[in-house]
Amino acid sequence: MSPLVHDVAVTAAEIRAEFPLLRNTSGGDRPLIYLDTGATAQKPQAVIDKITECYEHFNANVHRGVHPLHERITAELEASRRKVAAFLNTRPLDELDLLDDASEIIFTSGTTMGINLVAQAWGRQFLQAGDEILLNPLEHHANIVPWQMIAAATGAKIVWSPLTPDGRFDLEQFEARLNHRTKMVAVTAMSNVLGTLTPIADIVQRAHAVGAKVLVDAAQSAPHAPTDVQAWDADFVVFSGHKLYGPTGIGVLYGKLELLDAMGPFLGGGNMIDEVFDDHSTYKRPPFKFEAGTLPIAEAIALGTAVDRVQAWGWDVIHQQEQTLLEACHARLSAIPGVTIYGPSVADKGAIVSFTVEGIPAHDLGTSLAQRGIAVRASHHCAKPLHKWLGLDATTRASFAVYNTQAEVDALAEAITGTQQHFLRRRGSH
């Protein structure tokens, strides 16, 4: 083992030690093996502590008082917003926008709300009958259903762009479907089932060439690789806090300020208004226009802490650890007869491995692995169009984070083999 690899392994082990839940067992003395980060990530101690600190030391509402608690919590919330902006590499705003407290970072309840916000607030204003919304089979239901809803309301049409046979985004087929009617391209940066990484900058460039806007679902990609909204030139980017080692109930919508300014609000209520008259209201500038009501404040602040942790660990360590696990998982599982891994090769994907085992339904495999202390997901993973494309009802998904280990990959492979032996023995006896 080279010194470099050794250093990385040590660092990844140190990162793992920050997660209290991973020290638990799964009952008895069996270690808990958590391979379901694609569903939600575990939380480092710093994030858990931050939520407690918020409620123990400076709980108050934000943006609407002058007492010290209010000043403190508002400062913490806005500091978190700036951390997220830096994390996404947003452009600096000009002086007047800053004097308005304008920001391109909107706190949402998560990816789902972010997409619904754009579909409704942007779609109501900018979509007309005959316009086209371009999707592809990699999308999670959260990046399909909101577009179907606004399409039904406006008369716009959903157009599907196919995948390559190995489950990659097909840029040529995509380009062939772009035209002057295309108004929105909604695309994931990383498939939650196949792990496929999509060429976002190329997609955005081609979409912009026909005047279409692009929304990027970064829910899966944000914890695994840098999100650079300027390099992507994306119009909207959404992600969830809970997949980024942060709390549930909080997420982020990034939007280009000129688009956010041009859009009407999504939800109406307190905190988002400029002036309220008897028959109409005027609205604040973004982000507040889109943050009606009281935010999950502690969660939003702790999301800033999660961003701090990811920055402190560094993308190099995260990428190297996850890539090592991904390669090991592909190698171990593909060596097991009867196991089929779906999607592209390791070079074109992030740390997600979806597979089936011949003769063992996904749900039963999931249960068997759970009994062996391994947490995976077994279902259609909220991606039914993709499973239709795969010709499957369900797959079993192992998804990795920087805190996982090679030993856990080995345990997964052994548990699959063990399950096969159990099922084959029973089959043999009938």
Next chain:
Amino acid sequence: MTDGLSEIYDDHILDHFESPYHKGHLPCPSCAHSERNPICGDQLTLELQIADGRVKEAFFDGKGCAISQAAASILCENIEGRTVEELRTMAAKEMLDLLQVPLTPSRQKCGLLGFKVLKTMLYSLDQPAAS
């Protein structure tokens, strides 16, 4: 008990609040702009008489808290005689320093309302030249 209060609401601020400098309107302003602070409802209009690239007269009108109104008065007094070019580079910190009192971030919004109106107005002045 008045120590904390007198720190923010010192004579400098209260003098300007109670006897504001140039509160009212110019008969024929070169430019005018209004804004609100939606958080606490302060309203402010600023009117400038500009000649040879220099502010000859500055008037404000508005209603709201003592900080926002005193700050506008202080701003009007300060910018008269200054060139538009100078004001373009005026930073928010300079405005806050003119107030001579410590403000928490939420009250800084009040203290900067007049400054924001000024900056927006200067930006609008740029627009015809830019196009």
